[in-house]
Amino acid sequence: MSNQVVELTQKLVEPILADMNLELVEVEYKKEGKNWFLRVFIDKPGGVDIEECGQVSEQLSEKLDETDPIEAAYFLEVSSPGAERPLKTQADFKKFVGEHVYMKLYEPIDGEKEFEGTLQSFENEIASVEIRIKARKKQLEVPFDKIAKANLAVTFN
Structure with a gap:
């Protein structure tokens, strides 16, 4: 289930990021305590700001509501990977x-x-x-x- 959520989220967020000239760094879907978190890390040369994270979050949230792929309640977080950004590819x-x-x-x-x-x-x-x-x-x-x-x-x- 977790991998399916990550894959679907990647498919939904990539066109949003392409329109904004942003890069997808990583998507995680994990349980911490009682709560589930869907985290999307985005970046661009020079870094991303809070407004860009907010715009991506808003648009992605709409897409997730349309497709409704996640049964459990969860928190969506869109942020920069920070100074210690993972190298995945x-x-x-x-x-x-x-x-x-x-x-x-x-x-x-x-x-x-x-x-x-x-x-x-x-x-x-x-x-x-x-x-x-x-x-x-x-x-x-x-x-x-x-x-x-x-x-x-x-x-x-």
């Missing part, structure tokens, strides 16, 4: 080359399963990440299908 990885990232892998590469570093490149489904171990730098070549989770990481200098 290969296009995301290409777009954020040069940025600081956090990655968690399904299995270790060179003894590393979880790390932060600079995304140097993304070509042929391989993310090249420069990580720092104490005072030395190390280059990791990470196949896209080995990445369990990745997101932009905030650095404090």
Whole structure:
């Protein structure tokens, strides 16, 4: 049921976002405590503002009311993914080359399963990440299908 809600929500929201030149980052449908939440994360270069989130929420809410795909009561939230935006697709990885990232892998590469570093490149489904171990730098070549989770990481200098 949860996957069907996510897929339908993606189909309903994508034309709305296309009209507004916004990008769909992620849709989640999950239960927290007694309540269900349908969360839609949107973005654009330079970030989205509260008005854009409100417009998308209003239009998506109308579409969801028309199709009525969700039996349980739920809260709809439309927001920006924030500074630590998830990287889900290969296009995301290409777009954020040069940025600081956090990655968690399904299995270790060179003894590393979880790390932060600079995304140097993304070509042929391989993310090249420069990580720092104490005072030395190390280059990791990470196949896209080995990445369990990745997101932009905030650095404090």
